[in-house]
Amino acid sequence: MAGKIASGPTQSSTEPFRSTGTGMAPDVFKSDSGPLIIAGPCSAETEAQVLATACQLSEIGRIDIFRAGLWKPRTRPNSFEGVGQQGLPWLKKAKALTHLKTATEAANAHHIEHCLEQGIDFIWIGARTTVNPFLIEDIAEALRGADVPVLVKNPINPQIDLWIGAIERLYRKGVRQIAAVHRGFSHSAPGKLRYDPAWMIPIELKRHLPHIPLICDPSHMAGQRELIKPLAQMALDFGMEGLMIESHVHPAQAFSDTAQQLEPVQLKRLLSDLVVRRPGTQGHGIDQALDTLRNQINLTDTQIINALSKRMGLVREIGHLKRTHNIPVFQLERWDALQNERISQGCRAGLEDYFIKGLFDLIHAHSVEAQF
Numbered sequence: 001m002a003g004k005i006a007s008g009p010t011q012s013s014t015e016p017f018r019s020t021g022t023g024m025a026p027d028v029f030k031s032d033s034g035p036l037i038i039a040g041p042c043s044a045e046t047e048a049q050v051l052a053t054a055c056q057l058s059e060i061g062r063i064d065i066f067r068a069g070l071w072k073p074r075t076r077p078n079s080f081e082g083v084g085q086q087g088l089p090w091l092k093k094a095k096a097l098t099h100l101k102t103a104t105e106a107a108n109a110h111h112i113e114h115c116l117e118q119g120i121d122f123i124w125i126g127a128r129t130t131v132n133p134f135l136i137e138d139i140a141e142a143l144r145g146a147d148v149p150v151l152v153k154n155p156i157n158p159q160i161d162l163w164i165g166a167i168e169r170l171y172r173k174g175v176r177q178i179a180a181v182h183r184g185f186s187h188s189a190p191g192k193l194r195y196d197p198a199w200m201i202p203i204e205l206k207r208h209l210p211h212i213p214l215i216c217d218p219s220h221m222a223g224q225r226e227l228i229k230p231l232a233q234m235a236l237d238f239g240m241e242g243l244m245i246e247s248h249v250h251p252a253q254a255f256s257d258t259a260q261q262l263e264p265v266q267l268k269r270l271l272s273d274l275v276v277r278r279p280g281t282q283g284h285g286i287d288q289a290l291d292t293l294r295n296q297i298n299l300t301d302t303q304i305i306n307a308l309s310k311r312m313g314l315v316r317e318i319g320h321l322k323r324t325h326n327i328p329v330f331q332l333e334r335w336d337a338l339q340n341e342r343i344s345q346g347c348r349a350g351l352e353d354y355f356i357k358g359l360f361d362l363i364h365a366h367s368v369e370a371q372f
Contacts, residue, residue, distance in 0.1 A: 028149045029179045029213040029241060031064045034276055036215060036242030038103060038122075039267060040067035042257040043080065044087035050094055052249045056264035058098035062271050065122055066091070066100040067244065071107055072256060073128045080255040088118040095121075103151070108135060109142035116146055124151035124244075125166065127183060131155040136166045140173040149177035151215065151244075158185040158198050160205055167212065179213040180205055181244060182235070184221035191354055194223025194260070197231065199238060215242035219260045225251070228262065229270050236276055245270075308363070312370060319371030329371045335364060 029036050039057050044050045050068055057063045068091060072082035091102040103122035106112045107129045115123055123143075129135050130153055143150065150170055155162040167178055182202040184195025206214055216235030222228045232243050248254045251261040262270065322329055339360055346356030 028177050029215070031242070033062060035236060035240070036065070036213075037063050037271065038065040038067050038215070038242065038244040039063050039247045040103075041248040041254065042069055042219075042246050042261060043072055043082055043255050044068040044070055044090055044104075045083070045255050047090045047093070049249060050087070050090040051097060053247065053264065054094035054098050054100060056249060057247060057267070058100055060264060060268045060271070062268075063100060064242075065103050066094055066098065067103040067122075067124075067246075068094075069256075070104050071111055072105075073107055073126060074256075085114050088114060088120070091120060092118060106139065109138040112139055112142035112146075116142075116148065120148070122149050122151060124181060125153060127153045127156040130166045131157055131159075131162055133162075133165060133169070136169045140169045140175065143170065143175050144173045146175075147177075149179070150175055151179045151181045153181040153183050153217065154185065154201070154205075156186050158196070158201055160201050160208075163201075163205055164208060167209065179215055179242075180209070181215045181217050182221075182240070183217035183244075192224075193221060193227065193231075195221050197221055197234075199234070202240075203238065213241045214239075215244055216240045217244040219244070219246040219257075219262075222260055224259050225262050225266070228260070229273065232270065233274055236274060239277075311363075312367070315367045315370050322371060330368055339364075 031037065041049065041053050053068075054066050057066060068087065070082050070084055070087040070091075072080060074081050087104075091104065094100065095102050101121035103124060104115060104120055105126050106115055106123050107126060112123065125136070125139065129139070152163070152166050152170070155166075163180065167180065170178055180202070182197075184193070185198050185201070187196040202214055202216075206212070216232065218228045218231035218235060221231050228245065232245070235243065245267060246257065246261045247264050247267045248261040249264065251258055251263060254261055319329065321327070339357065342360050343353050343356050347353055
């Protein structure tokens with residue numbers, strides 16, 4: 001369930017991000033060895049756990065930034081909510097031992113102040129914070145004048161304006177080192193993924209803010225370690241500039257998110273298996289083949305649009321008949337049968353059931369509206 005993609009702000013409000021000569025400094029989010037890799041435990045639990053994880057990750061040779069959550073905004077109060085300020089010295093020790101830069105989440109202005117005092121290298125803003133403009137404004141004010149890179153995770157709701165708005169608020173307070181982190185969106189329907197990737201939303205963000213680096217957090221999106229790799233590969237195939245992946249020396253003993261954390265050796269294997277695509281195709285003799293396939297897609301898209309237009313015409317006729325004969329517009333049994341049949345048809349055609357369900361949920365919702 002991707003939700004509606006908002007149109008985004010006007011060009012004037014995003015103009016600072018559209019021009020290359022605006023003082024934006026995205027180089028801190030680049031890596032000499034490929035995509036930027038941010039890794040570490042979901043939560044800093046003990047000093048020993050933090051240092052052991054950081055040391056094992058540093059041995060991989062591909063990790064750029066060590067991450068660990070100190071303040072954990074949990075859904076329910078009885079869950080582990082982090083060690084807080086106590087863990088900041090642990091991150092400093094991890095940096096001294098490994099020379100990895102450090103990152104942690106800040107959810108309010110007080111967290112920012114503590115991070116700045118302790119020299120945390122990167123700060124990320126979580127999904128539950130991005131959704132609140134008041135908190136973002138306070139955080140942006142606390143960051144005024146501070147030369148620290150900030151990573152902004154997408155809001156937990158699939159609303160691109162909230163995501164862009166958080167970035168704009170930071171920019172207005174003078175923050176110039178900003179990256180966006182795609183970690184997926186909440187969805188009501190059960191599925192194999194913890195959060196809905198809704199890939200079109202980060203793509204739309206990149207269209208509005210082309211000079212903001214885009215990093216993917218496949219760990220939260222997956223919710224299960226075995227699903228992280230395909231999501232990470234997909235993110236790289238979409239051209240995202242980096243990955244944030246959770247890793248813990250003993251995932252089974254982790255205080256939070258045990259199922260989605262990788263052991264450092266597992267992370268090393270995953271990173272070695274990922275394929276980084278070349279940005280261009282020139283000189284590889286495939287341009288003509290790609291043009292042919294893209295033209296076929298254009299033709300197919302036109303046929304789909306024409307078919308949908310015809311379908312909506314039939315829907316309006318049905319709506320007229322229902323109104324004339326005093327028949328309810330929505331009929332649950334009919335919809336259940338139709339949805340099951342379409343999902344079966346889609347599976348027989350080699351399409352994923354969640355894709356067909358999402359597509360026809362959207363078509364059906366619009367069809368019901370059209371019948372009134």
